[in-house]
Amino acid sequence: MSWMTRFSNLFRQRRLNSEIEEELAAHIEEALQRGRSAEEVRKAFGSPLHHRERSRDIRLLPWLDTLASDVVFGWRQLNKHRAVSAAAILSLALATGATTAAFRLVDAVLLRPLPVAEPQRLSYLAINQLDPRDGHPDYRDDFDYPTFRKYARTVAGRGDLMVVGQSAPQEAILGSDAPEKVYLQFLSGNVFGVFGLRPAAGRLLTEGDDDAPGGHAVAVLSHDFWTRRFSRDPSAIGKKFRLGGTGYQIIGVAPPGFTGTEPGVVTDIFVPASMNVRALDSPGWSWFRIWVRPKEGVSREQIAQPLQAVLALETEASIKEGQLSDMPKQAFDAYRNRTVELLPAGSGASDTQREYRRPLLILAVLVALILLIASANVGNLLTAQAAARDREMALRVAIGAGQWRLIQLVLIESALLAVIASILGALFSWWSAPWVVSMLGPSDRPVKLVLDVDWRALAFSFALAALVSLFFGLAPALRASAVKPMSALKGGLDPHARSGWMHSLVTLQVAFCALVLFMAGLFVSTFERLSHRSLGFSPRGVLVLEAGIRGKALPLEVWSQLADVLRRSPGVESAAYAGWMPLSGNHWTGTVRVPGQADQPSAPYFLDVSPGYFSTMRIGWIDGHDFRPSDVPPKLQGEAQLVGGVGIVNEAFARAYFDGQSPVGRTVAVREGKNLFAPMQIVGYVRDACYSNVREKVRPTVYVPIERNNGITYIVRTAGDPLALAPVLRSEIRQARPDLLIRGIETQSALVQRQMVRERLLATLSMFFAMVALVLALVGLYGVLNYSVIRQRREIGIRMTLGARPGQVVHQVTSGLLGLVCLGMLLGLAGGVACQRFVETILYEVKATDPVMIGAPLLTLLCAALLAALPPAIRAVRIDPAQTLRSE
């Protein structure tokens, strides 16, 4: 019986049993046909069960026996070299754990299909406009409702078009108590139907719920929220809650597992899109993605083509109207060549995905490199260990062990290592994946991912274990099986045998380690530079309070009276207000013309601020004076009446328009409409400060006096901890103006940090991986050097008796390896420089070709290599020739 049959017998006991039974039954039948009595035959046979057992034992047991004894023997071997085994297991556990964690993250964010019917048929619309600066595609995937109506008419009949709102935090009043933060998502009525979802309780939204603006104030809870907030109480259905001034009735609960369409956000409440009443007729108010499911037999192309035609018509119309006349040429071309694309939505679509796709893939690659370094390490350790067992193996061959038995023996040992390591690794990933998730988002708006340990993660970690055990177990196993008893028992093996394999592993290890170090260096210095760049204002101690009112705009006096209220509160140093905060993600651009000058290629930013804004933000003052309460911005009144105003500009503006001279007192023209320019007198000149995001170079910026408004942001500089003051200020405002909505309170520092979450994550994790890689490579180098000293001790002994100096001995032991280390480093860094295109978009003011970026990992690795070489070198020098030669 072949080895394979026996192996499969192990897993097919049932079939084996039935085969034996069938054979015995056939025997009895034969006997009866020949005329023997049934009784006699049965007696002769004895108990059939006993029989079956004996036969089965014969077929199954020998293999099981050897397997069990190999496992026991392997365990003893691991125990014997406890330090080596522990190093191997730990490094492998770390690596498999990190890999599994990375896989779980990548899976949860990017890969896992939504729990809906036929996810592979879903797409979402995006308009691709190439970035005029670098030619990279730039997808815009948020749309307004008028556009949706137009697109739905265009596509009608060929597919289902759906409004899938962006899940956003809102304050809802669920009981009689304080408002609670819930994640709300607007959906068109057809979404649940197209997704083929069935309610866990009550009913889901239908097209009938979405047919009249503001007509159906109904809501569906997510199963997660129903569990969390209502403990799955069926009576929650029918209850009412208030949200944004509207009373909604709960009509049902979505099925478990469906948490919305955006990986990274867990949605709590779904409401019909038609409930976002004010947005329905507002062109330019983009608040949702458009999802498409083509009808059976309709391709994505057939949906995109008519939409492309609609887009082209729109573009031509706006060109005719002359809306784009003052656009720079490249931007104009890019705008004109926009394309409609259908991107796959089977795994959901979210900003988290977009933002973290590249960083997660980079981390996954780093982690895979770590895994390779670790397995190479274990492979080397096992090879060295196997070498020490040459004689044992030779003895086994001499007393008749077959090749398969030896391979089985060594493979089982490495499989034991892998299994233990992958169990530890799974535990590690169980802990580390949620930890990484907690680092993804800012603290006030955490990224939430569904990270169940499902079969995909389990399958992945087991596949990994199998692969790794094969990778690092096979080489020693094959060597063991090829052992030549005669030469091994004589102790006359060539000392340089095996070193080829080990040396190439070391070179690879060093190369991977250099690559990881290099990448980590790029990310760490990106983060360094970003967090140390000068913002132009001081975020510390600043509290940002967003306030608004529904409906009509309030005159400026109301807002400024409220600012006075805030200023009088204890602990407040100063307060001002603005349209929004720098770094809040909003920005507003306008066109400025200076008499006698050509237009600038990039339009300056505008921000509307109150008097006292600059002193509260601590933005440095150069020339001129602050706004007065009576100042007005340049503007258009009525149809065509232009009103002149005042403005304050920054250094970048002065550099771009006035050659760096103080522009105070000058007058420029600000575009207020087609061919309408209002004069603006510059009254102040301030230092540069960040506006839209921290990665951007400071752009020319114009500050104008703030006007009547229906929503502003208060900026409060406090003496102590700003967040401690938040509840006090909230209640002060509520007392003064009960009709105001407070949309959010946070610190300016949080706004700044939110801009660097991704960079911080990459820097922290890649630094951690770099350390791990370095330690692993160090262990690997040490192991190989140590091994080569042990193998060459006879040769070294002889050389020393013949008068070799210690320096020569050390040279003999280390020179070859040093060459390999250098080769590995060069390979790794070349790889790193080659990969830079893939990472450059997330770097900030860091170039991969920067000598410091290349030099730092080189130096670190060289130091590490020297450190690793030190103990074996000392060992080589201390070899006592007489003793060594006697012991052989």
Next chain:
Amino acid sequence: MAKTDSLQGSLDLLVLKVLSRRAPLHGYAIISAIEEISGEVLRVEEGSLYPALHRMEELDLIRAKWVTKAAGRRARVYELTPQGAKQLATEEARWTAVTGAVQRVLKLA
């Protein structure tokens, strides 16, 4: 596990020999053949035949395959492997030597 006593040794020998002449055979046919040739002197217990067959299969002395009989039922038939033929030769020689020695002891003692 199973002891290699002389009786079991002789059963193996008989089975190998029968299979060397009339392969392939199923278990019942092996028993019948041994009984027939020995003139009903040697009776093989069914209870020890099958474990022996499976053990020899395990040792690669014989190999088994399923054949479909006329009635659509399957039967497991055995035949000798080259290794089994070698084993048969050594066993046969050993047996002849041993029985010859026993004969001489019986005659001359």
